[in-house]
Amino acid sequence: MNKVYLSLGTNIGDREHNLKYAVHMLQKDKDVKVCDVSSIYETAPVGYTEQASFLNIAVLIETSYSPLEILELCQSVENKLGRIREFRWGPRIIDLDILLYNQENIESENLIVPHPRMFERAFVLVPLMEIAQEPLTSYLQKAKSILSEMDIDQEGINKWKTTNGVEEFVQV
Numbered sequence: 001m002n003k004v005y006l007s008l009g010t011n012i013g014d015r016e017h018n019l020k021y022a023v024h025m026l027q028k029d030k031d032v033k034v035c036d037v038s039s040i041y042e043t044a045p046v047g048y049t050e051q052a053s054f055l056n057i058a059v060l061i062e063t064s065y066s067p068l069e070i071l072e073l074c075q076s077v078e079n080k081l082g083r084i085r086e087f088r089w090g091p092r093i094i095d096l097d098i099l100l101y102n103q104e105n106i107e108s109e110n111l112i113v114p115h116p117r118m119f120e121r122a123f124v125l126v127p128l129m130e131i132a133q134e135p136l137t138s139y140l141q142k143a144k145s146i147l148s149e150m151d152i153d154q155e156g157i158n159k160w161k162t163t164n165g166v167e168e169f170v171q172v
Contacts, residue, residue, distance in 0.1 A: 001033075001062040003133070004070055004101040007115070007124045009043075012093045016040065016056040016161070018081060019148035022094050023059060024170040025077045029037050032073070036060040037169045038127035042154030046117050046121065051091045055160060058099070067101045073112050074098065099128060103137050114139050122155035 004100075021038065027034045036056040041053050074096035081094045097114045106113040114120065118124045122135040125147040132140045163169045 002102050004061050005128060007097045009054045009095045010093060011052045011054040014090050018055055018094050020170055022077050027170055031064050032104060033062045034130040034166045035062055037161050037163050037166050038130040039159050040161040041127055042158050042160040045124035056123050056127055058131055060131050062115045067106050067111055067113060070098055079157060100139050122150050122152055122157050126157050169171050
């Protein structure tokens with residue numbers, strides 16, 4: 001089974017429900033096991049800042065899917081929740097990004113893993129490190145090191161809600 005870390009974010013509508021429903025949809029797939037879900041973090045927008053704050057989580061899944069199949073699944077979940085891509089870094093009902101796929105380094109036309117900007121974004125690293133499994137892979141060690149050098153208070157990241165396991169989280 002492949003271990004895949006995902007980042008989810010939302011800033012439109014019922015943000016908590018959007019996250020829960022997206023994880024629920026992942027969990028419903030017979031070839032995906034949702035192993036862990038981070039706490040929910042409220043974060044300031046990055047890039048285009050004239051928009052509402054985001055709620056962000058990280059999720060660890062195990063799957064038999066290839067990286068491109070996971071990408072297709074993530075895009076399917078986004079589409080089912082009504083994701084519209086108006087402009088880069090704009091408001092979104094849901095965003096699912098593949099952060100890590102095992103220890104693989106993937107560069108294709110449609111997918112880059114590790115996510116190309118994950119090491120620059122505390123709103124990704126904070127929830128990711130909360131659920132990172134030991135022993136830490138080289139990418140997770142890098143994430144931990146970079147996060148230790150960031151000023152989290154300045155990054156606009158606040159724990160919004162603690163989660164109590166996958167089963168409780170996905171109750172929609």
